[in-house]
Amino acid sequence: MQATSLRKSALVTTVRLAPSQPSFGIVKHKKYLSASGSMKIGKNSVVADDVVAGENVVIWNLTYIGSKTRIGSNVMIGSLVHVDYNVKIGNNTRIEGGVYIPPMTEIGDDVFIGPAAVFTNDPYPMSRKMVGVKVLNGASIGARAVIKAGVTVGEGSVVGMGAVVTKDVPAKTVVVGIPARPVYTREEYDIKRKEWERS
Numbered sequence: 055m056q057a058t059s060l061r062k063s064a065l066v067t068t069v070r071l072a073p074s075q076p077s078f079g080i081v082k083h084k085k086y087l088s089a090s091g092s093m094k095i096g097k098n099s100v101v102a103d104d105v106v107a108g109e110n111v112v113i114w115n116l117t118y119i120g121s122k123t124r125i126g127s128n129v130m131i132g133s134l135v136h137v138d139y140n141v142k143i144g145n146n147t148r149i150e151g152g153v154y155i156p157p158m159t160e161i162g163d164d165v166f167i168g169p170a171a172v173f174t175n176d177p178y179p180m181s182r183k184m185v186g187v188k189v190l191n192g193a194s195i196g197a198r199a200v201i202k203a204g205v206t207v208g209e210g211s212v213v214g215m216g217a218v219v220t221k222d223v224p225a226k227t228v229v230v231g232i233p234a235r236p237v238y239t240r241e242e243y244d245i246k247r248k249e250w251e252r253s
């Protein structure tokens with residue numbers, strides 16, 4: 055856990071881990087070149103060396119991305135986000151500040167994850183068996199929602215802010231509350247959203 059170099063002056067800096075240093079890295083380059091693409095990384099973020107990302111990935115400040123995590127193209131990850139090892143994040147996905155994503159979480163394409171949402175992977179901590187949450191393409195997770203280990207959030211579904219999701223969310227369904235229950239369809243949600251944008 056030793057920093058070997060630090061550049062403080064750059065507006066956008068990159069933190070990389072030396073292979074022998076699994077926890078904390080060093081500010082090195084303006085642009086981090088991953089195995090398949092590039093990432094722009096804000097100050098004091100830590101990204102494991104073996105993270106693979108597509109094009110146009112932006113990671114804001116004070117964020118952690120763990121080993122072997124795979125990130126698609128056109129992805130934004132906000133500040134103070136913890137993305138652990140072995141996480142998958144699809145294309146065009148946006149993760150807002152303060153989100154917690156543990157190992158084995160799989161997030162699809164075109165997904166929105168609101169601020170401070172929490173995903174879990176251990177239903178009975180500290181157990182030796184873990185299971186990730188799956189968020190399918192086009193889903194939207196509201197601010198401060200909490201998702202139970204092993205749950206699948208269906209394609210195009212919407213989780214309301216503050217929901218505690220304990221069961222799979224069907225595709226194209228809006229759920230709210232504790233525990234989260236369906237309230238209406240994605241179609242109705244899209245109509246409300248358009249009306250809101252027009253107003």
Ligand SMILES: CC(C)(COP(=O)(O)OP(=O)(O)OC[C@H]1O[C@@H](n2cnc3c(N)ncnc32)[C@H](O)[C@@H]1OP(=O)(O)O)[C@@H](O)C(=O)NCCC(=O)NCCS
Pocket residue numbers: 168169195196197198213214215216217228229230231246
């Ligand atoms: C779920 C959501 C889409 C519902 O919006 P809506 O259809 O406009 O809902 P309304 O405000 O008309 O409320 C309808 C009812 O649901 C309740 N409700 C709305 N959102 C709720 C939520 N997240 N949890 C529990 N109840 C909720 C309202 O209190 C209201 O109840 P009532 O009929 O007993 O008065 C919205 O509240 C939400 O959570 N959006 C996500 C916002 C977010 O996290 N954004 C992140 C980026 S900043």
